[in-house]
Amino acid sequence: MHVGLGLPISDPAALLDWARRADAGPFRTLGLLDRLVYDNPEPLVALAMVAGATSRVHVQTEVLLAPLRDPALLAKQAATLDRMSGGRLVLGLGVGGRADDHLASGTDLRTRGRRMDEQLAIMRRLWAGEPYSAECGPIGPAPLRPEGPEILFGGFQPAALDRVGRWGGGFLAAAAPSWAGSLFDAVRRSWKDNGRAGEPRIVAQINVALGPEEVSDDARAAMGAYYEFSGRADVMLAGMLTTPTEIRTALAEFDGLGADEVMFYCYGRDADQVDRLADVVS
Template sequence: MQLGLGLPISNPRLLTDWALRAESRGFDTLALLDRLVYHNPEPLIALSVLAGATSRIRLQTEVLLGPLRATALLAKQIATLDVMSGGRFTLGIGIGTREDDYAAASTPFATRGRLLETQLTELRQIWHGDSCRGATIGPRPATRTGPPILIGAFAPAALQRVARHGDGLLCAAPLSWADKLVRTVHDEWTAAGRNGRPRIVCQVNVALGEAVGPARAAISAYYGRGDWGVPISDPNELVDTVAAYRAFGADELVLYCYADDPSQVDDLAGVLGLT
């Protein structure tokens, strides 16, 4: 099982330090969340900067709110990031649940699922080189079919979307109810006649040592309540949690860090025995 780091969002100027430490300590992925009505950095721009600062580690959105963006321009932005990073980008995409993001973008909230369905089809067509409304949009991505697509999903319609359009599932649910989501995705994958198996990427919030207090405050501010997303802060619990996700069959576990001190990277790597 691979291990990724979910980057903090409060101080974008520190993210290059996070990226360099994560790559040197053996983490596999840098992930960044997406909101519009919040003070987080725009993920595609931020990950582009980090792509230029690194050479090995993968770059992933979790999840990009696709319907907030014009599809043709989004396809071009993603293809540019993918090709200039040497094919290191993975598109994690979804619809989100915050109505204020959609209001600020003048995008209908109620039809966001249908908008994403259309968008995913058109993204693949554009990356394949097909005409989009009479025009061909480049550059071509690093691979012919475009970067891997992971879809964040909880609802049945969204889980079906993984089999129709995605390469895997971004599962933000705790292990206590992730199994049902993953089994549904596998069933839909088989019913759709897809070969192979969907990639399963899971997430947990973490913070160690002096980062615990700032992380809890940042998570509370982000969710608007203090009882959601409480980070794992005990080293032994973290080791056990990683082992549990490995036994569960996750392909990757992304450890989300909301406190912005880059020394968390070294602390986490030490606890997990990374180089």
């Protein structure tokens, strides 16, 4: 089972330090979340910088809010990053649920799921080299694979889980081990029901803060502000893991559930967490 790091969003300039440390350590992936109406770096731009500062780790959106974006431009951006990073892009996608993001992008919150399915069909066509339409030609560059970068789908609703089977790729689960197992099972059923060969890739995510008390305080403040809109910030904060024992226990539980990778999502800015988490993994 691989382990990756979700990068903190509160200090974009520090991300390259995080990235270089992670590239030298045991981590497979560096992830970055997406919002529009929030003080966070745009993930494709930021991850392009991260990819350029590293040589080994994958760069992953978790999750990119696809319905906020034009599908042709998104296909071009993703293919460009895929090619220039040597195939290290993992495109985690979700529909988003915050009304302000959709207001700012001029998209309809009510139709976001249908819009993402339409986007996926367009992007897959473009990545395969087909014309955009009868009046408009192909859009390059071509990604390294005709089907495009690896795609993960995030979400909890049945329609979101079923996308994994319908479109292929894998599942990104921001859920504790205690209830992630049922989500994994639903995704695997969708995979088989849609006649997919092999198994879907399962990526879990847990929130961590490892270090002195000020590291945990910084992480809680940043995470609480991020989830304030939901009215469930206290629940999310209660699930943050802050000791090596807690983190190792969660890793063992996800391994038992058959996860392929676990992302340690960090809201605290202290880059020394990279080294502390590397020690936990080792």
